[in-house]
Amino acid sequence: MLELGKVQNLMVIQESDFGLYLAEDQDELQDKVLLPNAEIPEGTKLGDKIDVFLYKDTQDRIVATCKEPLLKLGEVAFLEVAEVTDIGAFLKWGLIKDLLLPFKEQLVKVEAGKSYVVGLYIDKTDRLCATMKVYNLLSSESPYIINKMTRGLVYRQTPEHGVFVAVDGKYHGLIINKEIYREYNIGDWIDIRIKNVRPDGKLELTERRQVNSQMEIDANQIMTILKKEDGFLPLNDKSNPNIIKEKLKMSKASFKRAVGRLLKEGVVEFANNGIKIRF
Structure with missing residues (x-):
């Protein structure tokens, strides 16, 4: 079964002046799709199986392409607006024909040249369209x-x-x-x-790693900030967690683990209600 919006592995079953016809097997003559001449990989012959993406061309015919688009069914992507028209916006997605984002599927007013997170769906007329309503996809x-x-x-x-x-x-x-x-x-x-x-x-x-790996990352981050602050930070194990989070982008527990490691290595010490580099 041919499915729009997906990559399928299809067999070359027939040659024509316009390209190669593909289907799931060589006996399937009704449910077939054209791979245009411009899309045919060099050396492709009858009986070969190739991965193709199926979509509709400018004349609303199902066609195959060997190009992989930036978005497929079941995925979301960050796509740039090519132009905004009276029927909606058209997005660049790696294929010759741009992807329509209808006005009813826009959550904000979009602008040409800017990018937005969208998903892919098949509309009531069996066309592939984009939507900004991605949660349910x-x-x-x-x-x-x-x-x-x-x-x-x-x-x-x-x-x-x-x-x-x-x-x-x-x-x-x-x-x-x-x-x-x-x-x-x-x-x-x-x-x-x-x-x-x-x-x-x-x-x-x-975004944080498991404790042992993250401890090393946090310790290096504290040392980097200490060097930028002339070797001293007014933070210790009694500091307000929100201040630690704002200053170091880590939790108080992570801060205490990382400082403990640095103390054990002898590269910092407590001083004046904070920590400083020892040398």
């Missing part, structure tokens, strides 16, 4: 387990919940407020660790 059935490292796309932030992340551009993820130690921009791809898998399958995330 994401899946809760991820392959991830706790402490697995991966990447994710930031697509929303709220004061109540935290930073919403599309893990691998496909799965529901959230950085809860207490795990936020810096500013995030919509459209950022970030490195994340799976902190928890909720019963509903949604993922709780953090």
